[in-house]
Amino acid sequence: MRIVVAEDLYLLRDGMVRLIEAFGHEVVATAATGPETLEALRTHRPDVSVVDVRMPPTQSDEGLRAALTARAEIPGLPVLVLSQHVEQLYARELLADGSGGVGYLLKESVFDAGQFIGSLERVAAGGTAMDPVVIAKLLSGSAPDRGLGRLTEREYSVLGLMAEGLSNHAIARRLFLSEGAISKYTTSLFGKLGVTDDDDTNRRVRAVLTYLNQR
């Protein structure tokens, strides 16, 4: 994969590049500021990019804004946003366009290198990789009697894992169920949420978004 790494702290940027290259991927460009990030995303159109939220020159949410701008210009451009803290607010903004290819994880998710590269690949393929804590908060915020009371508890937990970006296979393993059972749950869940889409990845992102919007 061709990857852009945007991170202002040299140590982290360097470590990230080495990690990615160790897994046999190519880092086509690095960026240390918001404008540089936007520029790199525009010119290289990478298969996936790793972007830090807080970057110079303002030390505010420059990185996040660069990612959102780039995705507005190039729909579906895969971006994995890393941050020291996760906010539901940012997660919603990233998911809002509904085109998938989005990730939002804590920086320490790189501790598990294998899983991190897995997330990166998933995002590159148009899926999602969301921080479990954020997803739990996003989904738990709604009381069961409002909006989506129609979902059963099991469907609810499947939806949560789906939002994190897990495949049916991985969900099955996590819930100790068969893959067939999971696909039955997902089908009924898509039906209840009224998500009709041919592309499975898209459908999964849309299901989560529909859920969030109904709250």
Next chain:
Amino acid sequence: MERVGSWAVHAGVGFGRACVGAAVCMLVPVVWAAAVGLGVWCGAEHPWSWIGPVVIVCAGTLTLAQTVCRAVRFLVARWTGTDIPAGRREAGPVVQLSTGYWWNGFSYERSRRDAVMDQRMRLWWSDPATWRDLRFAVIAPFSAGVVAALPPAALAVAVLGLARPETVARPETAARTVGACALVLAAGSAPYAWRAVHRVAVRFLRPSPAMALAERVDELTSQRADATVAQAAEIRRIERDLHDGAQARLVALGLSLATAEQLMDRDPEQAKALMGEARAGAAASLTELRELIRGISPPVLSERGLVDAVRALALDVPLGVSVSAGGGPLRLDPSIESAVYFGVAELLTNAVKHAGAARAHVRLTRDGTGIVVEVEDDGRGGAELRPGGGLAGLRRRLAAFDGTLVISSPRGGPTRATMTVPCE
């Protein structure tokens, strides 16, 4: 017809106020009149017989002055909304020294009761407010009192002149004319006469600029002390958290890595396990640091500013919170943003914990003079500012920016808290 009706109401209210105002202002002259009466009754020709009345006048004026002024302040605030501060000096603390004696800021006394009495007397004597009140009590009868007494006096003359002309003047027609004129005068002056009380009170009862400044200095001194204490406590908390948390964890991390390094060749399996432990430790210390940072200054606040930070907060509390913002761009001084943010956080926490609310609304409004933040919930209400409580703490923190906190929380709800902070 309607205009006549409204004028009648106006005149009626004005007449009532004039009567009350005149009565209050005339309290001191009434004492004087009583004293003169007493003196005459005792036999005015003997000089010694005037001692009693003089004592009565002095004591009566001194004790009544404060009561009269308090009543006038209350009436003016009630009628016109003009708040005239009393501007009295605050009594300092009365403390027992190691010698066993009591110190009240002026003198040493043997017992606490003496110290307090002494302090009260000295404060009363040295306080400019006392003399201001006294001056007002002397001036008021001749200015505000006379004007305010006009409508009731004129009405009395009118009633007498029209009902029993013979007591007023002869011939009868002259008495009736006088009565009619007095009636017109009473009616005409009724809506306006009481305003003299307001004018005179504002002119003579308001603390002098020097006094107001002294008060402001006291206020600022205590605010600064509060802020310093709060800051010191905060820094100690951060130090403790870092010392017991992240720092200790990093030491443990270094230990694990050092051991793993040693074991690498001899026992790779155990080395691997240790490395895994080290990784878990690093993750745990990051989580701790994140929580700590959130408590110092939430990252989203510096990244996005107040409105989005409050939105992020609203998403995180287990409560249906809607946020609305209006009135121009909302980037404020970082310290004010932080105070307001933590204020909203505290109010929302209260809504969840104490009010048992299901929904809340946060409204942020920025105008030319400052920022107003309203937090309203549909909980059971009954919130109040208790000394040492969370809301009192919040009010104190806002006061450091000259901000205010107003709570309206009837039993049964809803609770509405309004934070106002002036800023450019």
